[in-house]
Amino acid sequence: MVISAQLDYGCISNADEAEQLGELLTQCFGSSLNNWQVYLNRIGQDNFRLIRQGEKIVGGLAIYTMGQWYGGQSIPMAGIAAVGIAPEYRGTGAAYKLMQCTLQELHQQGVPISTLYAATQVLYRKVGYEQAGIRCRWQIPTQTIQKRDRTLPMFRVKPVNYEVFQDLYSQQAQTTNGNLNRNSAIWQNLVEAPNDQSIYAYLIGAKSQPEGYVICTQSSNAEGLLLNIKDWAFLTPAAARRFWTFCADHRSQVRQVRWYSSLMDSLTLPLVEQTAQIRQQERWMLRILNVPKALEKRGYPLEIETELHLQVQDDLFAANNGNFILSVSQGRGKVTPGGTGEFRLHVRALASLFTSLFTPEQLQRMGYLDSTAAALSRANSLFSGSLPWMPDFF
Template sequence: MLQASNKLMIHEFTYGKLADEIEKRQLGQIVEQCFIGSPSDTEPYLNRIGVDNFRVIRQAKEVVGGLGLLPMGQWYGGLCVPMTGIAAVGIAPEHRGSGAAIALMQNVVRELHESGMPLSVLYPATQRLYRKAGYEQGGSYCSWEIPTQSIQIIEQPLPAIPVALENFEWQKLYQQQAKSNNGNLERHQAIWQRLMQPDEKETIYAYLLGSLDQPQGYIIFRQRRGENESYLVVRDWVILTTAAAKSFWAFLAKHRSMVNKVQWRGSVVESLSLLLPEQTLDPKFVERWVLRIINVEKALAARGYPSGVESELHLEVQDDLLDANQGKFILSVANGRGEVTRGGKGEMKLDVRGLAPLYTNLFTPQQLQQMGYLQATESAIATATALFANSSPWMPDFF
């Protein structure tokens, strides 16, 4: 079994945990240079994720790159699937192009598989590298902006109650929303800490929508001034009812005398926009996170499926890195849950990359077949369409 604490030879590279304070400093310097940071940023970041959760790649006993592991979960079909997020992947500039990056990623994929992890997700600086390790586009990260004057929603059914960040269990309310959205995280504590900790020159404001004992949503935000405009930046939000959605917009509209624009992170298919009188919101950016099916059997069995569908999907998967993922599988679905067994007819053929956007529902089976990501019979396409039909996958978090 692969242990991260052991040094594993991949050509001239060795992989493992940080060995001592010297290697921690070396990795910190690489992270600073790769992500244009400073020692004052890097030390707290390493400690927040946890030093034991970092992995490094070495060449001739020198740390030449590394990354962080964030064990958490991701919601699909109403169930939370264990997932490890990959953060801060960095290679020292003088070692780029040496093969260190792909060696690092291949090793971490093998380690995660040995640990039994079903999924892994990361935000790619370049998709080409991560595709070589079996990752593929899985969902969206989108930032929206709207002129405050254009919101024009006056009715506010629920009060907005100011609450100190430390005086409310935000995680419980967040989870009620996350489980209904494909791709939303069961957040690692480091993500919560970043959301709740203000920068030195800003204040974070938090409001519950509804009552203290029965809140129906919340807004956590900061305000900032640009060169010519001022902004209200929503750091986190939860909307659980229609009344909360109307109150969300009405509360934001009340800032129009001093705030020019509101920014928030949401789905590419943003349902909040349905309540606006006009579609005056604009996407500021849209990025794709990538997902890797680490364990085919566990990943397919752990997610949820439509409760009214009872069917079998016969898959044949190719995975050049993980032999255990190769071969034929039968996904049997009933009562919203899946069961996976070996064997079957292999009516849908795809590699592990093609399985990722099918699994998350980023693209339909028809679209994936059209782009050459899978080959399947008409009946297999119809079955997969029914099994993986759900909301477009997204997350409001970057890591």
């Protein structure tokens, strides 16, 4: 696909281009070429896209094909990662062209949504992404946990067999807006040891019917030894209590426990004192690629039967422009063209509403949408739900 007089867009076509892209991304992100080969194999060469100038690779990115949970439904999603442009081509519009062509390809394939972590919001807002969810790094001093509940057993398992965790994870993830319906590459990121670290994995509860799991590593910094929780799922209160006891049992050597969760993490609710703190937070972004399809794939509150008349503006995809009627019944939506268009917003604002990151009132207050009071109320009931977050980074 030709995108300018000098640049064209496509897949990796040979081993030389794969090596060039690896060198470029290694320079962009400060990783080693050894890590590049692992990354290339994990994601799959067919899932990389690049732009060339003649035989020179100017930039590239990776696409994770997976799903994301909203309203209890898994929506097909393209995760964009490792967007890198050669330093001498930055500021030329090459990154915009790369993203534009990638999104056009995904749109033609019928992918409803795309998600990414942004190094800069300016670029991704230009192509229709907007803030959509949160990833927070929590930390707690081990000595303050004060939990001693060993009712449930814990037994160690080999983390390379990630299938043993998938069902437990899915039961937790499907109730949480923004959690991924993970593909194999995401799971491999979790269960394969980084650098020289060892990974420890445990199931919680009976072997025949576990109630949770934890995957962790240990590392050191200026604060001392850290217990890093790479992944977790707890389906019962007893499993959560056993997890905190497990963490507390490291107190003789481990100074701090770290994990990733939501801005308001219910996992901290059983703690005796409020000693857990957020040390870092970042917002990921989402792009609605196909407005009708995305709205129909999402889940909605079961008890609500209503219509929302939207008017959407999209600068990149003509098919997303115009008036749509979202009819919701028994938790599912149906989208048809037409309607009064009394709920008016840009596709970027729709992303923040779609995930439930911001309420319609908040978006209207910031000038992101314009609506009648009645339509605003209906939208508020349709897109209410848990604050969107994910523990994964890609």
